[in-house]
Amino acid sequence: MSDQKLIGPSIKQIPAGDDRERLVCPDCGFIDYRNPRIVVGAVCTWEDQFLLCRRAIEPSYGKWTFPAGFMELDETVAQGAAREAKEEAGVDVDIQDIIGIYEVPQVGHVMIMHRAPMQSPFFEAGSESLEVALFDWADIPWDDLAFPSVEWTLRRFMDVKDQQTVPAIYKTSKYVLIT
């Protein structure tokens, strides 16, 4: 038995007019409508090289990924992807087309991944990155990538490299990615 006080939206209830349980705050009645969240990502490239960041945060601390993170309010999908590239790797990029949409329903993430050529070879690690580096394709640390979606997206990038416009491939994870 725990007598820890529940704070914030912590009680499951079906609000009036709704058809499913939401978390409701027992103190103030606030209803927490949780929805899936959008992750915006950018495969940042300089000539034939790929920019990867080694994560300074959990999950997957110490593992490599291209810049990606949760989309915020008051920005577009493309602006969010460019913002993450700037925050995590200090790079200015041109966000081109969407090459992949991946999702992990078990954790409520929908990922929208872009091609994003860098405007210059300059980069520097942001506060969420231990280090940032440019890799040749042959040198990508496949065994140390942060999430399966990083590998899916990089391979997708190579598959469509010579195509000007490409369908946004759509893939649903059958398993939980975050360990």
Place this chain on the structure above:
Amino acid sequence: MSDQKLIGPSIKQIPAGDDRERLVCPDCGFIDYRNPRIVVGAVCTWEDQFLLCRRAIEPSYGKWTFPAGFMELDETVAQGAAREAKEEAGVDVDIQDIIGIYEVPQVGHVMIMHRAPMQSPFFEAGSESLEVALFDWADIPWDDLAFPSVEWTLRRFMDVKDQQTVPAIYKTSKYVLIT
């Protein structure tokens, strides 16, 4: 001056470790991390006809749209689009590919629109629809569509009708859609 009591997350603060203002509850400290929401939509077709629903809810009460709504947790993008088709129009559909991604950053919506052939010609209005009907292309009520994204998506559908795979066109609204 109002002495109405603020309830739930209602005070703007920058939480520790964060870099932007969030709404925080003054009573219990709960932080409301708001993110953009995903709208999943399905252009439902039977042979050469398009299924449209006349909305029984605001916004755009009485206007026409194909089935679409907010994605929920514990479902995939495709499952959400199929669920909306079932809820709003009573139809069973096959969710095919994504033909368009539209967004309205002013209201924090990102819309993922699919091609979705119906499995049979059966349909019936759900509780959020005043009526449901199949339309020939020439008879679509263009002047009474619920949102600009409905027209964008229908025209996109026709543009790529004969293509097996298509790029997910990406379009950002420059204005607020919901009036």
